[in-house]
Amino acid sequence: MFRGNMARTLGNFIWVTVPLAAALLLLPHREEVNTFAVLLPLLGILLINTVTVVLPYREGTLSRFLLPLVFIILVLDLALLAEAISLSGGAKSPLFPLLLLITAFGCGMLSTPFLSALLMSASVVAYLTASIIFHRPAAGDTQLICSQVFFLILVSFLFQRLSAEARRQNRERSRSMEELRKLADRNRAASGFVSAVSFEMRTPITSLQGFGEMLASKPLDPDTEKEYLAIIRRESENLGRLVEDLLDVSRLESGKATLQRELYPLEKLVEAGLPALEQVCDVRGVVRNFSPDLPPAMVDVKRMSRALNGMFYFISRRFGSGSEVRISLKAEGEELVYTVNVRNRQATFLGESPKLHPMAHWDASEEDLDLAIARRIIAAHGGIFSVIRASGGWLTLVTRLPLALPAEGEVLPGSEPPRPSSASRP
Structure with a gap:
């Protein structure tokens, strides 16, 4: 109301009050009034407000200058109303209540105290000019004029304060609703993250329990016992790696750990993580579309490597x-955009039932642990991570990171990032 519909609200208010005030001129009164002459300024007010109602406020120019425009409309209305007051008896004019209402309503609509005070001053000057200069007051009218000016100032100030308080409460309510929405989103994300952690921990724990019970329950031949011990060791390493990842993310989010940022080419991190896709495709056949002369990103190499590799682990599971993977990396404005597109080519081209598709029973709103860890690491870098399910069986993972340009003469780090093994995750 106070922004987009403010001028129209004022126009509608004038359309209701001005005809009612004009009707008061038809009632008997002590002053002799030229009704036709008084109606002309009132008709001018209605004409101004007709233009006010039909103006295209959604246009950029009018939207930017909305407050000054409303102020000018109010001043024009007050000037015409002051003329009508001078023609209808000055201090004894029945149009003073209309002047009081328009001034108070206008002070309440204007969101800045300066404009409200300026409008109130303009109204007082216009009224004093109309009742003292253009219409000679009687000897006993001084007290009446002073009381009217006093109430004009008092009511205008009261309306301005009430409106300011209403706007403040509305802002606080909007801020509270936004905070509640964010808290609800965080709560859903936390619940999904806990569910993902529980699911990921269940596999190694079940393996440890199962193979441990078999080793303890009966004697086994040396080869079988060696195989079971190897499985237990591998699952223990996976569980330890999972716990370490969770602790690291927790320390990052709580501020107990900081990112060790350095300028590093993101394409090197991507290339280093490709061996994790060996279970789903030929790494040499992965389509890479890297823009030439890509600037480096300011990242924590170890943690960003974990995030990017987590996307490949997710695809592998x-x-x-026979899956098809396409990777692109490009600069857009002040961001580096890293995109991974993947689909199961056999399921798509062999006409496999949609129920049997690898992603048929996965909801993108569900939190996968590898993607959840990647999302939080990317967020700690000031980036954005999103998952998009596209047509044709494609799934798209999009990462946006802030762009960091190297200083003149700066040499990029040359050490290679850790290369994950395809067997590093179950």
């Missing part, structure tokens, strides 16, 4: 062999 969710998509079967």
Whole structure:
């Protein structure tokens, strides 16, 4: 109301009050009034407000200058109303209540105290000019004029304060609703994250329990016992790695750990993580579309490597062999945009039932642990991570990171990032 519909609200208010005030001129009164002459300024007010109602306020120019425009409209209305007051008896004019209402309503609509005070001053000057200069007051009218000016100032100030308080409460209510929405989103994300952690921990814990019970329950031949011990060791390493990742993310989010940022080419991190896709596709056949002369990103190399590799781990678990993977990396404005597109080519081209598709039973709103860790690491870098399910069986993982340009003469770090093994995750 106070912004987009403010001028129209004022126009509608004038359309209701001005005809009612004009009707008061038809009632008997002590002063002799030229009704036709008084109606002309009132008709001018209605004409101004007709233009006010039909103006295209959604246009950029009018939207930017809305407050000054409303102020000018109010001043014009007050000037015409002051003329009508001078023609209808000055201090004894029945149009003073209309002047009081328009001034108070206008002070309440204007969001800045300066404009409200300026409008109130303009109204007082216009009224004093109309009742003293253009219409000679009687000897006993001084007290009446002073009381009217006093109430004009008092009511205008009261309306301005009440409106300011209403706007403040509205802002606080909007801020509270936004905070509640963010808290609800965080609560849903936390619940999904806990569910993902529980699911990921269940596999190694079940393996440890199962193979441990078999080793303890009966004697086994040396080869079988060696195989079971190897499985227990591998699952223990996976569980330890998972716990370490969770602790690291927790320390980052709580501020107990900081990112060790350095300028590093993001394409090197991507290339280093490709071996994790060996279970689903031929790494040499992965389509890479890297823009030439890509600037480096200011990242924590170890943690960003974990985030990017986590996307490949997710693809390895969710998509079967024969999958098609396309990777692109480009600069857009002040961001580096890293995109991974993947689909199961066999399921798509062999006409496999949609129910049997690798992603048929996965909801993108569900939190996968690898993607959840990647999302939080990317967020700690000031970036954005999103998952998009596209047509044709494609799934798109999009990462946006702030762009960091190297200083003149700066040499990029040359050490290679850790290369994950395809067997590093179950």
